[in-house]
Amino acid sequence: MQILVKLVGLIFRAFIALVFLVALFAAWLFLKPMRYHDLVSAVSADTSYDRALRRLDALRALDTPDIDSLAQTILLTHGRRVSRVVVFHHGITNCPNQFRALGKQFYDLGYNVLIPRQPHHGLKDKMTDDLKNLTAEELTRFTDETLDIAGGLGEEITVAGLSAGGVMAAWAAAHRSDVHRAVVIAPILCSKLVRDDFAKPAASLLLTLPNQFIWWREDEKENLKGTALVYPRFSTHAMGEVLRLSLSVLSYAESRAPVAGSIVMVTNENDAAINNETCDRLVELWRQRGAATVQTYRFPASDSLSHDLIDPGQPTQRTAVSYPTLIRLINGVSMSVLAQ
DSSP: OOHHHHHHHHHHHHHHHHHHHHHHHHHHHHHHHHOOOTOOOOOEEEEEEEHHHHHHHHHTTTTTTBBBBBGGOEOOSOOOOSEEEEEHHHHHHHGGGHHHHHHHHHHHHEEEEEEEEOOOOOOOOOOOOOOOOOOHHHHHHHHHHHHHHHHHEEEEEEEEEEEEEEEEHHHHHHOOEEEEEEEHHHSSSTTTTGGGGGGHHHHHHHHHHHOOEEEHHHTGGGGSSOOOSSSSSEEHHHHHHHHHHHHHHHHHHHTTTOSEEEEEEEEEOOSSOOOOHHHHHHHHHHHTTTTTTTEEEOOOOOOOOOSSOSOTTTTTHHHHHHHHHHHHHHHTHHHHHOOO
């Protein structure tokens, strides 16, 4: 009996120690400094069409033979600088092909269209571990470079992005005064699984723990249904870096108004991936700073749209529902007209 009592006491003390360590670790995640305040723009815009093409050639040179031919940077051009250009930024683990069909519709509307391949994406080897090397600094430099190029492709620059690309579009809205319109589509400002006020410790946790690769769908694993160009798993470190960029956007909005000409935040009531409340908070912060041109649109749950409401290759895709609205929003149609 005495041995049993001692054993129970030992287990109890071990449990208390474990609880204390977990609480201490959680407190450390909340208080741990995270560097994201220096993720600012370094504009080097160019209004020459020919120089923009030369800079684009340098970007395209990164599309090495290891990159899938359908995943490379896309340019749809009318052969000259036109009045409007749109830059589309794809989501994490996807590639420019995600926006190819939508981009073609904007080309037909007279836009020059640039759909760049983000760093570490589009590799032929879909089981690559290269995505773990993605950083928030790379994403901001990449956003700057693509918008600098866009300045030579069109007089009015529109930037739009989905998911991680949506965070990039939000960052551009905050920092790039040459952006005429920024359309932020379902940005990963915070995961659906995380409360808004836990975004920072969640990002800290992802970046502190050893990198892991998580299947998008555990039941399908490497046989992910839909487009064959999407990586079937994501890197926890890469996701942490996207969230670090998100924290930069939110922190910046607490003290400064966005500088883009106009902004629209597009969310989806049926979105299972992101926290819509965090998107609403960013809009409110922008408006509190005096940004009068920030509009919102939320697809109703009845539209039955998935988080990726862009890529035609997604098995549950409903582009017949999402595209007409997105085209109007990106093209600058007012919310009152859209509601009619």
